[in-house]
Structures are given as structure tokens and as C-alpha cells.
Amino acid sequence: MVDIALLITIQKYVTALLLLFVGVLWHRLKSQGISNLFSQPRIIDFLVLLGLPFILSTLPGLPNIVETGIEAFGVLITSILLFAYTYRSFQTVDEERKGELRELVEQPRHPIALEFARKIVEPEINLIKRERRKLSHFEKEVDERLKNKEDEVEAKVKQFNAKMDKILEQEKKLKEEIQKHEDKIKEFAKEKKLFQQEKEQVEDLREEIDVLNSQLRKRKENVKKQKEKLKGKISEFGEEKRNVEKNLQEIATFTKKKENLQKHEDILKNREKQLKEKEANLKKQSVLLSDKDDEFDEEKNELAAQRKKLDQEWSKIDVQAAKYNEKRTELLVLENKLEDRKEELQEWENHLKKQQQKVEEEMGDILKKRRENGN
Amino acid sequence: MAINLVIFAEYLIGFIFLAYSLIILIKRIEYENKRIMRGYYALLSGIGVLSVILLIKGIKFGLLSFNEMASTLAFDFVSQLILLPIFGIALIVGMLFFQDA
Numbered sequence: 001m002v003d004i005a006l007l008i009t010i011q012k013y014v015t016a017l018l019l020l021f022v023g024v025l026w027h028r029l030k031s032q033g034i035s036n037l038f039s040q041p042r043i044i045d046f047l048v049l050l051g052l053p054f055i056l057s058t059l060p061g062l063p064n065i066v067e068t069g070i071e072a073f074g075v076l077i078t079s080i081l082l083f084a085y086t087y088r089s090f091q092t093v094d095e096e097r098k099g100e101l102r103e104l105v106e107q108p109r110h111p112i113a114l115e116f117a118r119k120i121v122e123p124e125i126n127l128i129k130r131e132r133r134k135l136s137h138f139e140k141e142v143d144e145r146l147k148n149k150e151d152e153v154e155a156k157v158k159q160f161n162a163k164m165d166k167i168l169e170q171e172k173k174l175k176e177e178i179q180k181h182e183d184k185i186k187e188f189a190k191e192k193k194l195f196q197q198e199k200e201q202v203e204d205l206r207e208e209i210d211v212l213n214s215q216l217r218k219r220k221e222n223v224k225k226q227k228e229k230l231k232g233k234i235s236e237f238g239e240e241k242r243n244v245e246k247n248l249q250e251i252a253t254f255t256k257k258k259e260n261l262q263k264h265e266d267i268l269k270n271r272e273k274q275l276k277e278k279e280a281n282l283k284k285q286s287v288l289l290s291d292k293d294d295e296f297d298e299e300k301n302e303l304a305a306q307r308k309k310l311d312q313e314w315s316k317i318d319v320q321a322a323k324y325n326e327k328r329t330e331l332l333v334l335e336n337k338l339e340d341r342k343e344e345l346q347e348w349e350n351h352l353k354k355q356q357q358k359v360e361e362e363m364g365d366i367l368k369k370r371r372e373n374g375n
Numbered sequence: 376m377a378i379n380l381v382i383f384a385e386y387l388i389g390f391i392f393l394a395y396s397l398i399i400l401i402k403r404i405e406y407e408n409k410r411i412m413r414g415y416y417a418l419l420s421g422i423g424v425l426s427v428i429l430l431i432k433g434i435k436f437g438l439l440s441f442n443e444m445a446s447t448l449a450f451d452f453v454s455q456l457i458l459l460p461i462f463g464i465a466l467i468v469g470m471l472f473f474q475d476a
Contacts, residue, residue: 025474075385079392
């Protein structure tokens with residue numbers, strides 16, 4: 001704190017020295033004749049005088065109150081003097097200038113006014129005229145451009161309207177398409193849901209299949225082992241199996257023949273029916289012919305011939321019926337034989353199954369014995 | 376306290392006159408010689424700084440008239456240590472411009 005106070009007092013002295021230097025400089029300039037350049041050089045005197053109270057306040061041995069009193073009072077007096085002087089001088093100069101201006105207004109032929117008009121006002125007027133011409137040209141150009149632009153804009157508006165109509169039509173179409181697409185999307189979503197459900201079901205089934213596969217592998221391994229055991233036995237029963245297959249083939253051929261015979265039997269029955277009908281017709285015709293015997297003797301002979309033919313056919317039919325009966329009896333015998341053979345084969349199969357069971361039991365016993373021996 | 380009030384009034388009135396004369400001088404400057412205009416501007420800026428100094432000092436004494444315990448060091452620091460030398464330098468610069476003219 002003390003240091004700043006000391007600095008302040010030192011600065012005071014420095015400022016006083018600076019102000020003294022200003023005073024000396026101004027005095028020297030005045031003596032050189034600088035005051036001729038100023039209209040009111042006393043204003044500068046007062047300005048320099050403003051520094052005097054600050055110089056006086058630095059005089060040694062003065063109490064603080066006296067110091068500030070000199071400073072405040074000196075500045076007040078100097079500023080009042082400066083204000084009064086500047087105000088007065090400004091008023092006088094201002095009035096002088098106003099008087100000159102009034103003279104210019106009152107005397108239009110005043111040389112200064114004429115010179116002012118010629119040198120300053122006329123060029124300005126010329127400039128204004130040029131600017132007006134330029135402006136009028138510019139306005140015309142702008143009008144033309146505006147008209148052109150208006151025409152262009154109108155044409156563009158027409159084009160735009162046409163485009164807008166097209167766009168609106170396209171928009172309608174697009175909306176319709178969008179609606180269709182949305183419907184499709186909904187359907188697709190439904191299908192997707194169903195697909196996901198099925199997928200989940202398939203995954204469940206896969207898991208189940210995996211489990212079953214693992215079980216099947218185990219079973220297959222067991223079957224393989226059993227197969228290897230049974231292979232030996234199957235080779236033994238192979239020949240017997242072939243014989244059985246041959247017998248089965250023979251049975252198939254017999255059944256085919258039986259079917260053919262059944263067909264022939266049907267045909268013969270149909271013919272029998274037809275013949276009976278014809279016989280009935282002939283009997284009716286013979287009744288009619290007996291009434292008209294005299295008139296139709298020739299026809300009677302013909303009918304007799306037809307009757308003979310019919311008798312022949314009947315004899316043929318009787319022969320065929322006899323053959324058919326023979327074949328039928330043969331087939332019945334064969335059927336009986338086949339049934340006997342089937343029964344034999346069935347007995348043989350049962351016998352083989354029993355043998356297989358015995359072999360399996362023997363194998364089980366052998367395995368048990370082996371395990372017991374191993375333990 | 377009364378003395379402080381008187382000094383406050385003196386500074387304040389001095390500030391008002393100085394500021395008013397500064398305004399008149401700025402108006403009047405157009406009637407002066409163009410060669411010494413720069414010097415004039417330097418002097419006017421010096422007067423502006425001085426008016427600020429007067430205002431600060433006036434505030435300081437105004438505050439002291441109400442409260443004697445008020446710290447005056449800050450006001451002294453600004454006015455005496457900073458602004459007063461600027462006032463002196465501005466006057467010297469103005470004189471140097473006049474010398475060149």
C-alpha cells in the first residue's frame with residue numbers, strides 16, 4: 001500500500017515536469033511565431049494553463065488540504081476561463097460566418113456565390129442530370145427485362161401446370177400400386193408368421209429326429225450284430241426259400257389261367273342267354289308260321305334249315321360245355337393240390353421258425369456260459 | 376466534511392465547464408488551419424483525459440464527504456498514476472505536432 005502511495009507521489013512530480021516541459025515548448029513556439037497560424041492562440045494558452053494547478057500542487061511543504069484546494073480551485077478557474085473564452089470566440093466567429101452567408105443569400109451576384117455556383121453546384125447538377133439519364137435508361141431496360149421475364153414465367157407456369165397434371169395422375173397410379181403392395185406385404189407377413197410356426201415345428205421335429213437317429217444307430221448296431229449271426233443260418237435256409245418261391249410262381253400262373261377260364265365261362269353264359277332268346281323268338285315265329293303254313297312253305301323250309309343250324313350250334317355248345325366241365329374239374333384238382341402244397345409250406349415255415357428259436361436259445365445259452373466262464 | 380463537499384463541487388463544476396468547452400472546441404476546430412489540426416486533436420484528447428480525471432477526483436471527494444473511511448487509493452491509482460501522465464503526454468504530443476507545422 002505504501003509503495004503505491006509513493007509511486008503516486010513520484011508520478012505526480014513526473015507529470016508536473018511534463019507539464020512544465022509543455023509550457024516551455026509552447027513559449028518557445030510562440031516566440032518562433034507559431035501563434036500566427038492560429039485564429040485564437042489564447043485557447044492554447046488556457047489549455048497549457050490547465051497544467052498549472054497540478055504543477056503548483058507539487059510544491060514542497062504544503063499540507064494535503066491546501067494541495068487539493070489549489071488543484072481543484074485552479075482547475076475550476078482555468079476551465080471557467082477556457083469555457084468563457086472559447087464560447088465567446090466561437091460565438092463571434094460563428095456570427096461572422098453567418099453574416100457572410102447572409103450576404104451570399106442577399107446578394108446573388110456576389111463573386112463568392114457565383115464562384116461557388118460555378119465550381120461546386122454546377123458540376124453537381126450535371127452529375128445529377130447524368131445520373132437521371134442513366135436511371136431512365138436503366139428503368140427502360142429493367143421494364144423490358146421484366147416483360148421478358150413475365151412472358152418466360154407465364155410459359156413456365158403453363159409447363160408447370162401440365163407437369164403437375166401428369167404428376168397427379170402418376171401419383172394416383174402410385175397410390176394404387178402402393179395399396180396393392182401393402183396388401184401383398186400383409187399377406188406376406190401372414191405367410192411369414194405361418195412359415196415361422198412351421199419352422200419352429202420343423203426344428204422340434206428335427207430335434208426329435210436327432211434323438212430317434214441316435215436311437216436308430218444304436219439299434220442298427222444291434223441289428224448288424226444279429227445279422228452277422230443270422231447270415232450263417234440264412235444261407236442254410238436259402239435253398240428251401242427258392243423252392244417255395246418257385247411254387248409261388250406256379251400258383252400265380254394257375255391263378256391267371258383260372259381268371260381266363262372265368263372269362264370264357266362268362267362269354268358262354270352270355271351266348272346261352274342269346275340263344276335262349278333266339279329260341280323263344282323262333283318258337284313265336286313257328287307259331288305264326290303254322291297258322292300261315294300254306295302260304296309260306298318256302299319260308300318253312302328255310303326255318304327248318306335254320307333250325308338245323310341251331311341244332312348244330314347247340315351240339316357245338318354242348319361239346320364246349322363238356323370241355324369246360326372237364327377243365328373245371330382239372331382246375332379244381334389243381335387247386336386242391338396247391339392248397340395241400342401251401343399247407344405243407346406253412347408247416348415247413350413253422351418248423352423253420354421253431355428251429356430259429358431253438359438256435360437263438362442255444363446262442364443265448366452259449367453266451368451265458370461264456371460270460372459265466374469269463375467271470 | 377464540508378471542505379470535502381466544497382472540493383467535490385469544485386471538481387464537478389470544473390468537469391462540466393471543461394467538458395462543455397471541449398464540445399465547443401470540437402465544433403470550432405473546422406475554422407482552424409489544416410496544418411495544425413493534428414496538434415489540436417492531441418490537445419483535445421488531453422482535455423478529454425483531464426475531464427475524466429476531474430470526474431474521478433470529484434467522485435472521490437463526494438464519497439469522502441459521506442464516509443471518511445472510504446478508500447481513496449483506487450481513485451488516486453487511476454487518476455494520479457495512470458491518467459495524469461497521459462494528460463501530460465497528450466499535451467507534449469500536441470506541441471510536437473505544432474512544432475512540425
